[in-house]
Amino acid sequence: MALALCGGAYAVATAVLAGRVLRRAPDPLPAPLPAVTILKPLHGDEPGLEAALASFLTQAYAAPVQLILGLHAEDDPAHAVAVRLRQRFSDRDITVVTDPRLHGANRKISNVINMMPHARHDMLVLSDSDISVGTDYLQAVAASLARPGVGAVSCLYTGRGLATAWSRLAAMDISYRFLPNAVFGIATGLAHPCFGSTIALTRQTLSAIGGFVAFADLLADDYEIGRAVRARGLALAYPPLTASHGCAQASFGALADQELRWARTIRTIDPAGHAGSVVTHALPLGLIGAALLGFSLTACVVLAGLLAARLSLKRRLDHIVGSSAGPSWLLPVRDVLSFGLFAVSLVGSTVDWRGKRLRIGKSGAMSSS
Structure with a gap:
């Protein structure tokens, strides 16, 4: 109950x-x-993929913008989406790159390495395929990157369920567990995260940290890029906006695989911090404590207070970002599920990524399981 x-x-x-x-x-x-x-970098025709990509082509940005869509194979279903997008926005600078070469165990970074020879501009923005943004996104990112001493820019993001109840639960984990943790870490200076939603940096900075090839075998490529930038004495910046992460999980298994991959990756990067994050699971801990105390009056009052605190945080975040990832009544269910997956993540070193079972080494390097 103290925890x-x-x-x-x-x-x-x-x-x-x-x-x-x-x-x-x-x-x-x-x-x-x-x-x-x-x-x-693209892989598969995810739900909402075309709309997410299109959001990067409707920016209020008064400078040239090139969009590179990269794939490993022409028979990838995402290739048809890329071609359709290029036809739909025929007046925009869109390059589709299909290259099967692999440069390491991280297929996404291999894809990006294959795309780089086609990049024409000095400011580079790497963003996951399931991210959607508002029209002021590029302005905010460019403004933050221009600050003195800043080496890279990353963006916080919320979750958005696209299909099933499982996708909504996945979105709620992002909005009401990940986002609060990231906000607290950034606001207090205890964490300097870098997210796959956005990694913006210049060619000069990228070259200084060894290029993308330096991260070709690492699972947590976004975190490692941020750490490499900070190691050069440069800061990470976070513009005052949130992107949207599209969640398309169709089953509990898909949800568990993704969240365990994220959790075990964090455990590999920062084992003490991951274990210490148990304190952020207030409601499940309160339920366990209340059960051990026989649901006494005092325990039930504390439990009600914990529920009120979590609901207040949800309402506050929903108000700030202007959207809700899920209903309030579902939050306790989501919190209990998050705690269960957190407990499972404390053991094991394998993850499921794009249908492949991989083992994470102590250095964060990946190998086939």
Whole structure:
């Protein structure tokens, strides 16, 4: 119950800090705006893929923008989406690259390496295929990257269920577990994360950290890129906006595979921090504590307070980002599920990624399981 109360206090503190990260004044735009190449590695025709990609082509950005869509094979279903998008936006600079070469165990980074010879601009923005953004996205990213001392820009994101109840539960995990944790870490300076939603940097910085080839065998490529930038004495910046991560899980198995991959990756990167994050699971801890205390009156009052803290945090985040990942009544179910998967993530070193079973080494390097 003591751990649960700490988790409740954490939820309240995060609700207060959220505005500091997500509602701060935007950075001034650089003059002139830099030309941008957006790198989108693709694999499979995910639900909502075309709409997500199209959001990067409707930017309010008064400088050249190149979009590169990369695939490993022409028979990949995403190739038809890429061709259709290029026809639909025939007035935009869209390059489709199909190249089967692999440069390491990380197929996404191999895809990006194959795309790089076609990139024409100095400012590079790497973004996962399931990310959607608003029309002011590129302006905000370019403004943050132009700040003195900044080496890379990354963006916080919310979840958006696309199909089933499982996809909605997956979206709620992103919006009400991942996002609060990221907000708290950034606001307090305890964490300097880098996310696959956005990694924006210049060619000069990319070259200084060894290029994308330096991350070709690492599972947590986004985190490692951020760490390499910080190792050069440069800062990571986070513009005051949120992107949207499309969730398309059709079953519990798909949801569990993805969330265990994320959790075990974090455990590999920061085992002490991952274990310590148990305190953020306030409601499940409170339920266990209340059960051990025989659901006494005091225990039930504490449990009600914990539920109120979690619901208040959800409402605060929904208000700031302007959307909801799921209903309030489903939050306790999502919290219990998150705690169960957290417990499972404390053991094991294999992950499922794009249908392949991989083993994560202590260095974060991947190998076939």
